[in-house]
Each structure stands twice: as C-alpha cells, then as structure tokens.
Amino acid sequence: MSEEIKQAARNAILERGVKLSDIAELVMFLQKDYHPNLTPELCLENVEAVLSKREVQNAILTGIELDRLTEKGVLSEPLLDMLKRDESLYGIDEIISFSIVNIYGSIGFTNYGYVDKLKPGILEKLNDKSTGACHTFLDDLVGAIAAAASSRLAHHAGDKK
Ligand code: MG
Numbered sequence: 001m002s003e004e005i006k007q008a009a010r011n012a013i014l015e016r017g018v019k020l021s022d023i024a025e026l027v028m029f030l031q032k033d034y035h036p037n038l039t040p041e042l043c044l045e046n047v048e049a050v051l052s053k054r055e056v057q058n059a060i061l062t063g064i065e066l067d068r069l070t071e072k073g074v075l076s077e078p079l080l081d082m083l084k085r086d087e088s089l090y091g092i093d094e095i096i097s098f099s100i101v102n103i104y105g106s107i108g109f110t111n112y113g114y115v116d117k118l119k120p121g122i123l124e125k126l127n128d129k130s131t132g133a134c135h136t137f138l139d140d141l142v143g144a145i146a147a148a149a150s151s152r153l154a155h156h157a158g159d160k161k
Contacts, residue, residue: 009057012064022122023047026146046149056100063137070134086136093137097144104151111147
C-alpha cells in the first residue's frame with residue numbers, strides 16, 4: 001500500500017506537467033547562494049527525500065485531486081468557482097501545503113514565502129491562468145516541496161560543518 005501511494009503521488013505530479021527536475025531547479029534557486037558547490041543532482045536527491053514522506057504524498061494526492069475535479073467542473077458551488085478563479089481569500093491550498101513546508105522545521109516557511117512571492121521557473125508557468133488548466137493547489141504544493149527540500153539540504157549541510 002505505501003509503495004502504491006508513493007507512486008501515485010509521483011505520477012500525479014508528472015501527469016500535471018511538473019518534472020522533478022523543475023522542482024530541483026527551485027531548490028537550486030533557493031540554496032545556490034548558501035552552498036557554492038551545490039549540484040542539480042544533490043537538489044534532486046533532496047526533492048526525492050521529501051517525496052518519500054507519507055504526509056507529503058497525502059498532501060499531493062489531495063490537492064491535485066481537487067485541481068482535477070475543478071477542471072472537470074464536478075465540485076459544488078461556491079467552492080468550484082473559488083477554485084477556478086484561485087480566489088485569494090480561499091487559502092486552503094496554502095494550508096494543505098503547510099503540512100509539507102513543516103517537515104524539516106520552521107526555516108521551510110521562509111523558503112516557501114520567498115518562492116511564492118517571486119514565482120521563479122515552473123511556478124510562473126503554473127500561475128499562467130490563460131491555459132485553462134487549474135493549478136490552484138499544485139503551485140503551492142510544488143513551492144512547498146522545493147521549500148522543504150531546501151530546508152533538508154540546509155540541515156544536512158549544517159550537520160557536516
Ligand atoms: Mg494556490
């Protein structure tokens with residue numbers, strides 16, 4: 001069962017057009033100034049470690065399912081309209097992602113806030129509302145995975161010093 005959940009979460013991200021290397025690029029963006037020898041491989045390794053956590057998989061499966069159901073138009077109003085418009089007062093997309101941000105301690109919040117504001121790389125694409133796709137939950141999930149992976153990297157680098 002646990003392997004099935006892990007694979008399902010991973011597939012959900014890929015099927016929604018996000019590659020793990022896209023998330024690793026966000027980690028590079030967040031951490032390159034603090035770790036001069038940081039490689040894309042190490043960023044990816046930390047993304048993989050975050051994705052192996054059950055609470056992360058649960059958040060991914062829940063959020064992406066709601067994005068998909070929104071695109072199909074099968075949710076009830078007024079929730080459907082709020083999710084379609086990515087209504088700024090809704091906020092539950094962020095709450096679900098906080099369960100990911102949290103896993104390596106509070107420094108995750110700083111990283112999450114930073115990418116959420118700047119929207120580099122894949123986050124800019126996910127926020128493009130002209131495509132007709134709904135990524136109300138996915139953009140926060142991706143930002144949160146990158147933030148948690150950055151925290152993990154920072155903790156491990158700190159342990160080595
Ligand atoms: Mg959102």
